[in-house]
Amino acid sequence: IPVLKNRIPKPGGWLMSLLTLGYGGDKLLKLEFLSEYYFYYGLFKFESKIYIFNPRLVRHAINKLEKGAEHYLENSPLKNTLLGSSQKYPETRRAIASLFRKTSIEERAAIMMGDIQEMCEKFRGEPNGVVNVTKWSFLMALDIVGHVLLELDFHALGKKQEEMIRAMAVLHKCYALGEITSDSEEFREANTKFDDITHVVLEEALNIDDDTMQRKRLVKSLHDACGFNEAKDNMKLFLLAGTETTASTIPVALYLLVKYPRLQDELRKEAEELLESVMADPTKLLPKIESFLSEVLRLYPIAPFISRQIYEPVTLGDIHLDQHADVIIFTWGIHRSTHLWDRARDFLPFRFLNNSKTSGNMYIPFGAGSRVCIGQHLAWLELRLALAMMLYQFKFEHAHETPELRFVVDWVHAVIHPDKDFLFRVVSTQNETIKL
Numbered sequence: 001i002p003v004l005k006n007r008i009p010k011p012g013g014w015l016m017s018l019l020t021l022g023y024g025g026d027k028l029l030k031l032e033f034l035s036e037y038y039f040y041y042g043l044f045k046f047e048s049k050i051y052i053f054n055p056r057l058v059r060h061a062i063n064k065l066e067k068g069a070e071h072y073l074e075n076s077p078l079k080n081t082l083l084g085s086s087q088k089y090p091e092t093r094r095a096i097a098s099l100f101r102k103t104s105i106e107e108r109a110a111i112m113m114g115d116i117q118e119m120c121e122k123f124r125g126e127p128n129g130v131v132n133v134t135k136w137s138f139l140m141a142l143d144i145v146g147h148v149l150l151e152l153d154f155h156a157l158g159k160k161q162e163e164m165i166r167a168m169a170v171l172h173k174c175y176a177l178g179e180i181t182s183d184s185e186e187f188r189e190a191n192t193k194f195d196d197i198t199h200v201v202l203e204e205a206l207n208i209d210d211d212t213m214q215r216k217r218l219v220k221s222l223h224d225a226c227g228f229n230e231a232k233d234n235m236k237l238f239l240l241a242g243t244e245t246t247a248s249t250i251p252v253a254l255y256l257l258v259k260y261p262r263l264q265d266e267l268r269k270e271a272e273e274l275l276e277s278v279m280a281d282p283t284k285l286l287p288k289i290e291s292f293l294s295e296v297l298r299l300y301p302i303a304p305f306i307s308r309q310i311y312e313p314v315t316l317g318d319i320h321l322d323q324h325a326d327v328i329i330f331t332w333g334i335h336r337s338t339h340l341w342d343r344a345r346d347f348l349p350f351r352f353l354n355n356s357k358t359s360g361n362m363y364i365p366f367g368a369g370s371r372v373c374i375g376q377h378l379a380w381l382e383l384r385l386a387l388a389m390m391l392y393q394f395k396f397e398h399a400h401e402t403p404e405l406r407f408v409v410d411w412v413h414a415v416i417h418p419d420k421d422f423l424f425r426v427v428s429t430q431n432e433t434i435k436l
């Protein structure tokens with residue numbers, strides 16, 4: 001793909017009016033349109049930020065540029081975490097990397113399945129068979145972060161952690177829904193509360209005697225690498241990044257399976273055939289379910305962009321950038337580009353079955369390079385097991401309360417969420433309940 005040299009295009013007045021006419025205030029769709037419109041430039045400027053979507057430029061940008069998160073995370077509880085600039089936290093990242101490795105996560109699959117099964121039991125207890133999947137997948141994801149990463153029993157599914165969950169909901173109200181600002185009293189209170197709670201949780205976790213453990217626990221490694229306060233802040237990062245992302249993906253996936261019931265049946269068939277062997281050995285594949293999940297994260301990348309900064313003049317491919325600027329690697333536009341993908345706007349659940357369709361940096365739901373999502377193996381195992389276990393036991397159907405799929409964007413933390421809670425009618429299948 002040729003890139004037109006040394007010019008960063010920018011929509012002028014008439015194009016901006018057209019965009020507003022077409023998309024109103026929906027900035028994500030405006031940016032998607034501009035990625036198509038300026039495709040042959042590989043990048044464009046919008047509201048003073050530079051959006052990059054040419055895969056080759058993306059590779060350079062991801063590897064060469066700094067995250068510079070101190071600046072865009074100014075008011076966020078994640079300001080002092082390893083999400084911050086790469087110069088600041090390499091030792092922290094190194095200290096915990098081994099716990100996030102695929103094999104370490106897979107070793108703890110059994111405890112994860114316990115949490116998923118506990119969620120499934122909650123589905124059975126809902127009146128009228130209508131289940132608030134948004135709520136339950138959030139609580140499940142929180143329990144999984146507790147168990148798998150922190151080795152703590154949160155019992156969020158068992159109605160504990162109400163204060164933490166309430167504080168997280170207020171943060172969500174600010175960053176995702178935009179209903180309150182980060183200088184409001186409500187936000188400040190919740191932010192302080194969340195800090196106090198993680199403080200207590202970390203103290204508790206550090207006090208657990210782990211002589212019997214074969215490896216060092218995550219909280220200990222974090223604490224030794226960066227001290228109490230930074231360890232606490234990074235715990236907030238795991239609680240937020242590890243919960244909201246997977247918890248938002250599950251309702252989106254189920255929404256699509258309710259819309260395409262034959263696909264749901266086909267994936268259920270795979271679950272019936274393979275679940276037992278996957279539960280015995282979590283390294284075993286679920287090809288159709290995984291292809292479907294890959295396609296969900298292609299069309300609806302829960303992390304729709306990745307932020308970087310230009311601090312000094314830099315050359316990306318053959319483009320020279322000499323201004324101080326915010327750079328956005330625009331995953332959403334890359335994943336939906338008709339220039340890069342066959343039938344880009346169509347939902348093709350088995351697109352990834354043959355595993356031959358993506359080349360460098362055109363599919364980056366978890367980012368790439370040295371700052372690739374540290375939780376990707378956790379997220380992936382959780383999503384595939386949760387989907388397989390849910391489909392094995394339940395049929396999901398449209399309910400009167402099921403909303404349409406629309407997203408709100410948290411521009412600070414670079415994630416999207418469905419704008420409404422997802423409720424579905426849930427009917428038990430003939431299959432026996434899963435025994436762990």
Ligand code: HEM
Nearest residue numbers: 082083238241242245246303365366367371373374375379
């Ligand atoms: C569907 C689920 C998820 C998606 C789509 C996702 C996506 C991403 C992306 C795109 C990045 C940024 C990469 C960059 O800036 O270059 C990231 C970073 C990160 N993610 Fe995830 N993530 C998910 C789940 C998780 C989970 C379960 C955790 C568990 C703790 C997690 C923890 C993190 C952390 C700590 C970082 C910062 C890493 C760094 O800056 O070095 N994520 N994630």
Ligand SMILES: *[C@@H]1O[C@H](CO)[C@@H](O)[C@H](O)[C@H]1NC(C)=O
Nearest residue numbers: 132134135136401421422423
């Ligand atoms: C779904 O659960 C959330 C979280 O508990 C709650 O705030 C919301 O009101 C519920 N939605 C509906 C429509 O019941």
Ligand SMILES: *[C@@H]1O[C@H](CO)[C@@H](O)[C@H](O)[C@H]1NC(C)=O
Nearest residue numbers: 348349350351352353354355
């Ligand atoms: C995958 O490859 C097989 C064999 O090459 C082919 O029969 C099948 O149609 C392909 N599936 C998709 C979804 O492309």
